[in-house]
Amino acid sequence: MPRLLLALAVAAFAVLPARAGSEPGRSGAVPAGDSNRPLIQLKREAKAEELPAVDQPSAAPAAPAVPAARADQRYWVVVRAMTRDQRTAIAGAGMSIEEIGSNQVAGVAHIKTIQKLKALGFEILFQTSLARYTKDFPPQDKAYHDYKRMLEALQSLAKANPKLVSMFSIGRTWQGRDIWCARFNTTESGAKPSQKPGAVFVGNHHAREHLSVEIPLKLAEHLAAKQNDPAVRKLLESRDIYVIPMLNADGAEYDISTGEYKWQRKNMRVNPDQEIGVDLNRNYDFLFGGEGSSGDTYSDTYHGPSAFSEPETQAFKAFLEARPNVKTLQSYHSYSSLILYPWGGKDSPVEDAQDLKAYKVMAAAMAKMTGYTAEQSSDLYVATGDCTDWTYAALKIFSFTTELYPSYGNGGFYPGAAAIDKEAPGNIKAALYLVEYSDDPHRAAAATR
Numbered sequence: 001m002p003r004l005l006l007a008l009a010v011a012a013f014a015v016l017p018a019r020a021g022s023e024p025g026r027s028g029a030v031p032a033g034d035s036n037r038p039l040i041q042l043k044r045e046a047k048a049e050e051l052p053a054v055d056q057p058s059a060a061p062a063a064p065a066v067p068a069a070r071a072d073q074r075y076w077v078v079v080r081a082m083t084r085d086q087r088t089a090i091a092g093a094g095m096s097i098e099e100i101g102s103n104q105v106a107g108v109a110h111i112k113t114i115q116k117l118k119a120l121g122f123e124i125l126f127q128t129s130l131a132r133y134t135k136d137f138p139p140q141d142k143a144y145h146d147y148k149r150m151l152e153a154l155q156s157l158a159k160a161n162p163k164l165v166s167m168f169s170i171g172r173t174w175q176g177r178d179i180w181c182a183r184f185n186t187t188e189s190g191a192k193p194s195q196k197p198g199a200v201f202v203g204n205h206h207a208r209e210h211l212s213v214e215i216p217l218k219l220a221e222h223l224a225a226k227q228n229d230p231a232v233r234k235l236l237e238s239r240d241i242y243v244i245p246m247l248n249a250d251g252a253e254y255d256i257s258t259g260e261y262k263w264q265r266k267n268m269r270v271n272p273d274q275e276i277g278v279d280l281n282r283n284y285d286f287l288f289g290g291e292g293s294s295g296d297t298y299s300d301t302y303h304g305p306s307a308f309s310e311p312e313t314q315a316f317k318a319f320l321e322a323r324p325n326v327k328t329l330q331s332y333h334s335y336s337s338l339i340l341y342p343w344g345g346k347d348s349p350v351e352d353a354q355d356l357k358a359y360k361v362m363a364a365a366m367a368k369m370t371g372y373t374a375e376q377s378s379d380l381y382v383a384t385g386d387c388t389d390w391t392y393a394a395l396k397i398f399s400f401t402t403e404l405y406p407s408y409g410n411g412g413f414y415p416g417a418a419a420i421d422k423e424a425p426g427n428i429k430a431a432l433y434l435v436e437y438s439d440d441p442h443r444a445a446a447a448t449r
């Protein structure tokens with residue numbers, strides 16, 4: 001597997017210093033997201049404009065206070081690891097693995113996680129503080145959407161296309177922000193049920209993966225812009241399409257809130273020991289708390305006190321459970337250039353042979369369209385509590401994880417604005433493919449015979 005061997009050296013030695021040299025100033029176009037601001041202000045922002053067909057939750061939970069920022073004790077580390085079992089053990093110790101080479105992995109680890117890794121006998125090949133290399137959305141990255149601009153982008157689509165696009169909130173984040181969903185349906189709007197086969201596109205389970213907000217937004221814009229294109233029109237008339245660009249809105253805002261990128265991955269829950277955050281993509285109820293997730297609150301892969309303990313995963317769960325017509329799901333992350341399918345939480349393949357065949361065919365097709373690599377998620381390392389494992393296991397939704405990868409520019413989590421337009425076309429093609437087969441994913445496998 002082409003596992004980003006180059007990227008390791010690039011990320012560890014070239015990318016970070018390159019970022020550090022960038023303009024640290026805040027772009028005037030990106031409003032400050034202050035995670036400490038009162039809920040009332042957040043609500044005002046969200047309701048600032050008329051929203052077509054909005055299904056507004058009635059009461060917002062109280063916004064919990066966030067403790068004053070403490071020194072970031074996390075590091076970018078490179079650890080020697082040759083096998084999947086070793087990678088799983090490293091993930092289980094609490095490191096968020098972001099890059100995999102044949103002999104090593106790279107990612108983010110708290111200082112206490114590094115101590116654990118050493119105690120387990122792992123060799124730390126490289127280690128550098130994250131605090132040294134942070135920055136805000138710089139002027140050249142202003143194409144990225146913060147929460148407010150993401151909301152405005154969806155609103156303008158809904159306003160311009162009232163017969164096609166509607167919006168509603170699927171629930172609220174820990175800090176009380178609405179989690180916005182744009183719906184594309186030619187006959188139903190808002191939260192009204194539909195019998196048409198449904199497809200869901202969700203971004204930003206992980207806060208710092210800003211590109212994973214942009215791709216679903218680009219998809220939404222494409223569906224609106226190309227609605228009179230016969231092929232797109234056919235999909236729009238026959239499907240029920242949901243786009244949720246920013247699931248972890250609190251974390252995404254926090255990541256750009258202080259004039260420096262915070263490398264935030266988790267949500268903004270204040271844990272009882274005052275450590276911040278739960279890894280939303282370890283919080284789903286499939287082998288919850290098992291391999292590849294951490295019970296340490298300081299860890300980037302902290303799975304939370306219990307499955308679905310977080311308002312964001314609860315909201316997404318309720319949203320999906322209320323829509324039995326949803327048959328496919330794409331969860332966007334960055335960065336690794338991969339199209340992943342279940343299981344992620346165990347190393348055995350999907351048991352249903354027909355499903356497995358469809359998964360393989362669809363992942364391969366989408367890999368071809370994006371230039372990415374298709375594989376079973378746990379081929380990388382085993383990680384439990386993942387969104388797509390749960391949606392497939394519990395709801396039989398054909399679910400994929402796309403690890404977007406900008407293999408140019410600065411790479412990594414903060415790849416620059418050029419990555420958006422470069423990654424979008426292939427991923428839009430893959431998304432339309434997924435929508436197409438949402439009536440019966442098994443049809444995709446039959447189509448290749």
Ligand SMILES: [Zn+2]
Pocket residue numbers: 205206209333334
């Ligand atoms: Zn991610």
